[in-house]
Amino acid sequence: MSTVRLESIRKVYGEEVAVDGVDLEIRDGETLGIVGPSGCGKTTTLRTIAGFETPTDGRVTFDGTDVTHVPPEKRNVGLVFQSYALFETKTVRKNVTFGLKMRDVSKTERRKRADELLELLDIADLADRNPATLSGGQQQRVGLARALAIEPHVLLLDEPMTGLDAELKLRLRDEIGSLLDELDVTALYVTHDQEEAMAMCDRIAVLNDGRVEQVGTAESIYRQPTNEFVATFVGTSNLLTGVARDDRIDLGFTELADDMRTTGEVTVAARPEDFSLGGPVDATVLETTYLGQRKDLQVELPDGSTITMQVDGDADYRAGDVVGVEIDPENVQIFPTGIRERTTALL
Amino acid sequence: MTDYYTDSKAEAETGSKELRSGTESKWTSARRSASERIGRPTLVWIVYLVVAILVVPILMTFISSFASTATGVLPRGFVTFEHWRHVLGFGDYGVRANAIPGLTFSVLVATGGMILNVIIGIPIAYALSRYDFAAHNWVNTLAILPIVPGVILGIAFLRTYPDYRGSALVLIVGYCLLKSPYMVLTVQSSFQSIDIVKLEESARSLGASWPRAFLTIIVPHAKRGILAGCIITWTLAAAEFNFTYMVHTGDPEPFSMFLFRNISNAPYLQSAAAISIYFSIVVCAILILQLLGNRGFTTLNDDR
Numbered sequence: 001m002s003t004v005r006l007e008s009i010r011k012v013y014g015e016e017v018a019v020d021g022v023d024l025e026i027r028d029g030e031t032l033g034i035v036g037p038s039g040c041g042k043t044t045t046l047r048t049i050a051g052f053e054t055p056t057d058g059r060v061t062f063d064g065t066d067v068t069h070v071p072p073e074k075r076n077v078g079l080v081f082q083s084y085a086l087f088e089t090k091t092v093r094k095n096v097t098f099g100l101k102m103r104d105v106s107k108t109e110r111r112k113r114a115d116e117l118l119e120l121l122d123i124a125d126l127a128d129r130n131p132a133t134l135s136g137g138q139q140q141r142v143g144l145a146r147a148l149a150i151e152p153h154v155l156l157l158d159e160p161m162t163g164l165d166a167e168l169k170l171r172l173r174d175e176i177g178s179l180l181d182e183l184d185v186t187a188l189y190v191t192h193d194q195e196e197a198m199a200m201c202d203r204i205a206v207l208n209d210g211r212v213e214q215v216g217t218a219e220s221i222y223r224q225p226t227n228e229f230v231a232t233f234v235g236t237s238n239l240l241t242g243v244a245r246d247d248r249i250d251l252g253f254t255e256l257a258d259d260m261r262t263t264g265e266v267t268v269a270a271r272p273e274d275f276s277l278g279g280p281v282d283a284t285v286l287e288t289t290y291l292g293q294r295k296d297l298q299v300e301l302p303d304g305s306t307i308t309m310q311v312d313g314d315a316d317y318r319a320g321d322v323v324g325v326e327i328d329p330e331n332v333q334i335f336p337t338g339i340r341e342r343t344t345a346l347l
Numbered sequence: 348m349t350d351y352y353t354d355s356k357a358e359a360e361t362g363s364k365e366l367r368s369g370t371e372s373k374w375t376s377a378r379r380s381a382s383e384r385i386g387r388p389t390l391v392w393i394v395y396l397v398v399a400i401l402v403v404p405i406l407m408t409f410i411s412s413f414a415s416t417a418t419g420v421l422p423r424g425f426v427t428f429e430h431w432r433h434v435l436g437f438g439d440y441g442v443r444a445n446a447i448p449g450l451t452f453s454v455l456v457a458t459g460g461m462i463l464n465v466i467i468g469i470p471i472a473y474a475l476s477r478y479d480f481a482a483h484n485w486v487n488t489l490a491i492l493p494i495v496p497g498v499i500l501g502i503a504f505l506r507t508y509p510d511y512r513g514s515a516l517v518l519i520v521g522y523c524l525l526k527s528p529y530m531v532l533t534v535q536s537s538f539q540s541i542d543i544v545k546l547e548e549s550a551r552s553l554g555a556s557w558p559r560a561f562l563t564i565i566v567p568h569a570k571r572g573i574l575a576g577c578i579i580t581w582t583l584a585a586a587e588f589n590f591t592y593m594v595h596t597g598d599p600e601p602f603s604m605f606l607f608r609n610i611s612n613a614p615y616l617q618s619a620a621a622i623s624i625y626f627s628i629v630v631c632a633i634l635i636l637q638l639l640g641n642r643g644f645t646t647l648n649d650d651r
Binding site for chain 2: 051
């Protein structure tokens, strides 16, 4: 396994900039997730590492070696696709041994290594089957075994669980996550499902418009987003407009302390769980959504703004009820207008 | 882990069994619709009728070739191999001694045209399916342009390559050009039904060079289209008359021309035998191609 670095990667198609100066490092043995909306450049980034895209500017290195212009077949990169892309003219075992055959590994060794991987992925009994006859989950395991068989410098997973049903996705998520940890594989996991990325990845990079908005652990991205985009894209955030003056931010219905000493209009991002009931601010319940263990309430604050907050699933609230709301300033993020970095509010 | 899929798989199997057998579940109505009662059986009978209209003349010709006389409504006096014996060169047949040289020549030339079509047609179909390049639509149109009458292509060949008139090479190239759209269209359709980009990228990421990925992964995945293309181009080339008539001179005489010259001069039953031999060769060729296609493209049971 290797450390993979992307240095100032830029990819332009005609007049369209797909990736705009991406700097990323996938550390040896870690799983880095890339999340972002459609068209943000995450798949282009993955394909650049695989060698299927040559960057317009910048370079890609594996353990310090520049591989920017090395063809894909010489990069030793494992690829797992959303559409599996298994070879249906070959058996499961032949799929797994294909990469080893390309490396002139002996037949005995190929078979031994393939069988070990199939055993590890719990699909040993499918070795002689045609991949086309397998279920989606089984096919994805074969795809993973095939990519791992070549002991790649980096394993690239391109939305591998999109298209699987929710229950299977949860199960496979845990299994693949454990496997990547167990094998100590350097991996890049591209997904549009932030929950999946949070569960599986050691660190996550949030991409938007071809740029990296933030890189960090799942917790840091969720709790300390560096800008409004990350705050709203990862999880749910309520964005409130406030006015900062004299080290305090006036939200209209309450005030927060501000250590940025900014003045003027600011945006305050607060998660639904940062609001609680029993506070001094009277708010009207507009809508309730029952989600089992919890219930989401849409409430209207006195200044007319609407927020989403969470209460216990058994709590009995209906549209039209007036509730007392308060904001927990502990984890609230403040984004002063014109300044991208966040601050933590102090009350 | 695999137990996990059992429920959904069993469910799908039950559903498909219900659909096939027509048994009713709680989701299906107890009363069959008008379409089910009248529409479907009518459609099935129309299909049977059309197939019968197509097959009966061929079958009658084949059966007649073994009859002694065909003067009545139905042939009579079975079974004789006399007409086959004549056609196969053991007796006089029309103005020619026998059909074997013409048949052999036609089989070889049609096979040559088919092989040339495989070599040229598959890469064209791949490029059209895989890449988006300048003038893509024009190239696509040009690839199917050779669907022109054989007479026109024959005249074009004679004007352009007068020195090659009558050679087997002209027939092979001509058959290839005339029938190439069938190869390109069927293979292109196969390529479009699979994710060739992802397959190619999978193979290359695993260490296969582009030519190796193309030949060992992409081409086998398009085997149905290639097989269909081979069958269509071979059978149409073997039976091509117009182009052959325009450009070919001398011996051996292609079978289509042999039939044309001799059917009018030979008794019906001997013509029936000649046509039956030709038909048998076409059926054999299709079976061989299917066999090759099924075995030649798969490594499912290959442990090399």
